[in-house]
Each structure stands twice: as structure tokens, then as C-alpha cells.
Amino acid sequence: MxxxxxxxxxxxxxxxxxxxxxxxxxxxxxxxxxxxxxxxxxxxxxxxxxxxxxxxxxxxxxxxxxxxxxxxxxxxxxxxxxxxxxxxxxxxxxxxxxxxxxxxxxxxxxxxxxxxxxxxxxxxxxxxxxxxxxxxxxxxxRRALDSTVLDDAVATQDTVTQIISAIRRVIREVPGAQEVAAEHCRAHDYTDPGKPRIAWDDETARATLVDALVTDALNLLGYLPEQNLGEKAANAVGLLALVAGQDVERAEDSDGRDGRWRIA
Known part of the structure; x- marks a missing residue:
């Protein structure tokens, strides 16, 4: 209680x-x-x-x-x-x-x-x-009375925060991840502690960001060099795989093969 x-x-x-x-x-x-x-x-x-x-x-x-x-x-x-x-x-x-x-x-x-x-x-x-x-x-x-404000805080902000945090952790903990991120991750500057700079009241901009972050996460996981990982590195990889999949699904008009994602 x-x-x-x-x-x-x-x-x-x-x-x-x-x-x-x-x-x-x-x-x-x-x-x-x-x-x-x-x-x-x-x-x-x-x-x-x-x-x-x-x-x-x-x-x-x-x-x-x-x-x-x-x-x-x-x-x-x-x-x-x-x-x-x-x-x-x-x-x-x-x-x-x-x-x-x-x-x-x-x-x-x-x-x-x-x-x-x-x-x-x-x-x-x-x-x-x-x-x-x-x-x-x-x-x-008056925007305080708009339910979409708190919808964003409860859903989009939550997903964005978790994915960015998990990507940063992999970059920090996994050997070779920093180089992979530099080459394949484009949605956000993961050295910047702030939130991505987009028009947060624009639904299309938010959806585009989520799609790009999930793509970054999958690219990072997919291009990591094969190696034996220690406990901290393995946990970081597992967490990123979890957060990149638990709250997202393929885009409404996606055929499931074009790599486009949205919040579930």
C-alpha cells in the first residue's frame, strides 16, 4: 500500500x-x-x-x-x-x-x-x-487543459526517455558500441543529456522521432561486434532489446518489413 x-x-x-x-x-x-x-x-x-x-x-x-x-x-x-x-x-x-x-x-x-x-x-x-x-x-x-499534453508525458516521453537511456548505456558499457553508434545511429546526439529538439506538440514529429529511435536501437544491436560480454555489458544489451520492443509496434501502414515503428 x-x-x-x-x-x-x-x-x-x-x-x-x-x-x-x-x-x-x-x-x-x-x-x-x-x-x-x-x-x-x-x-x-x-x-x-x-x-x-x-x-x-x-x-x-x-x-x-x-x-x-x-x-x-x-x-x-x-x-x-x-x-x-x-x-x-x-x-x-x-x-x-x-x-x-x-x-x-x-x-x-x-x-x-x-x-x-x-x-x-x-x-x-x-x-x-x-x-x-x-x-x-x-x-x-489553456494547453494545461488539453489531455494530449499528459498523453505525451505518459506515453511518448516515457518511451523516448527509456530508449535513449538504454542506447546510452550500451554505448557506455559495450566494447565497440560507440563506433557502431557513430556510424549507424542518427536519431539523436546521445552525448547530449537533454531531450531531442523537436516540436513536441506536433504528433507527426513525435511519431517520426519514436520511429527513428527504435531504428537506432535495432541498428546498434544488429551491428555490435560478436564478442563475449561481461555482466554489465550483457545486461545493457538485454535492456535495450527489451525497451525497444515492449512499447512499440510496426507502423499502421507498414508491411512489417520496411522498418517503420510507432508507440503501441
Missing amino acids: QGEWAGELVGPDVWETCRELIPAGSVFAFLAEHREVLFPPGMFADMYPSSNGRPNLPPQVLAATVVLQSLQGLSDFETVQELRCDLRWKAACGLGLYDTAFDPSLLTYFRRRLRHSADPMRIFTKVKEVVAATGVLKARQ
Whole structure:
């Protein structure tokens, strides 16, 4: 079960001490003021059914973070940097002034739990309800009410993050993989810690990126030199094979032989 989080703020409460620095009427102030109403403690209990204890971080914090991440189109790494360094993000998500946030992988795990839950759109639904009641978000923030924003965070961002991370791991751990990637992988600069720079509100651009990343993963696996791998290298190869196949399928108009892929 989820359990209750007994942690304490690290440093002063940013919303209480720096409220005048947070733009009034902004999405940051909105989340700071309404976060407890949006995401009550029991809202995510079904996502943590284990009897072994509570999650390491309140899911309410992760939910508020995912909303901001979706609105600003940031990678997991970029999102955590904002949460560590930007007072507005700390206020919106309920963190203390000196809180260093969390490892970016927690966002991937949270989105995965959300996607496989009985109500994967619960965050969007609650945001829409409270915004309708308060009217706090107007024209320039209306994208917060578009379910495709959180669809992207829950599906595309999850798949993109996992594939890129797995490719980087193979490049790092497997002898010869760096040379193979340099020659055969074109979808992304895998030395860049950020998210691929595309128009994330463009469905075609997102689909093209996923297709290209899966192609990179398959090329990397297919062109690796035959060799005996140690445990870390073998695990990296196995993980890439898993993530490149678990959430994708051939494109709708593909004959299965032209190497075109989409999110399942």
C-alpha cells in the first residue's frame, strides 16, 4: 500500500517564505495554492499496492512535477534541474528551499505506474476540475487543459526517455558500441543529456522521432561486434532489446518489413 510520507521539508517552505517572488496567476502559483486539492493523499494509492511500504517520494510531488514538465516540454533531466534550482518549481511542487529533488528516473517510473493504472488520465481530470472552479489559467496556459499534453508525458516521453537511456548505456558499457553508434545511429546526439529538439506538440514529429529511435536501437544491436560480454555489458544489451520492443509496434501502414515503428 502507499502509506503516509513522513518526510520533512529541506529548508524553509518556498511558498510560505518567497510567495511574493512567484508570479501571481501563473501555473506555479496555481499548483502551490491548489496542489493539496488537486492531488490528495489517497489519489494514487492504487498505484502503490505493495505491502512493503510507501514510495520514496510523495506521488503528489511527482504529479505536480509532471504537469510542469508537460507544459514546458522538458526532458526528465532538465525537469529535475528546474526543480533543484528554480524557486517557482519548488513552490509549485511543495519542496523546501534546500531540497535537491530526486533522480530523473523516478519520473519514468511514475509515468509507467500511471500509464498502467486503472485511471491513467487522473492528473488531467483533476487539473481540469480545479481550473474550471477557479478560472486561474487563461488563454496562454489553456494547453494545461488539453489531455494530449499528459498523453505525451505518459506515453511518448516515457518511451523516448527509456530508449535513449538504454542506447546510452550500451554505448557506455559495450566494447565497440560507440563506433557502431557513430556510424549507424542518427536519431539523436546521445552525448547530449537533454531531450531531442523537436516540436513536441506536433504528433507527426513525435511519431517520426519514436520511429527513428527504435531504428537506432535495432541498428546498434544488429551491428555490435560478436564478442563475449561481461555482466554489465550483457545486461545493457538485454535492456535495450527489451525497451525497444515492449512499447512499440510496426507502423499502421507498414508491411512489417520496411522498418517503420510507432508507440503501441
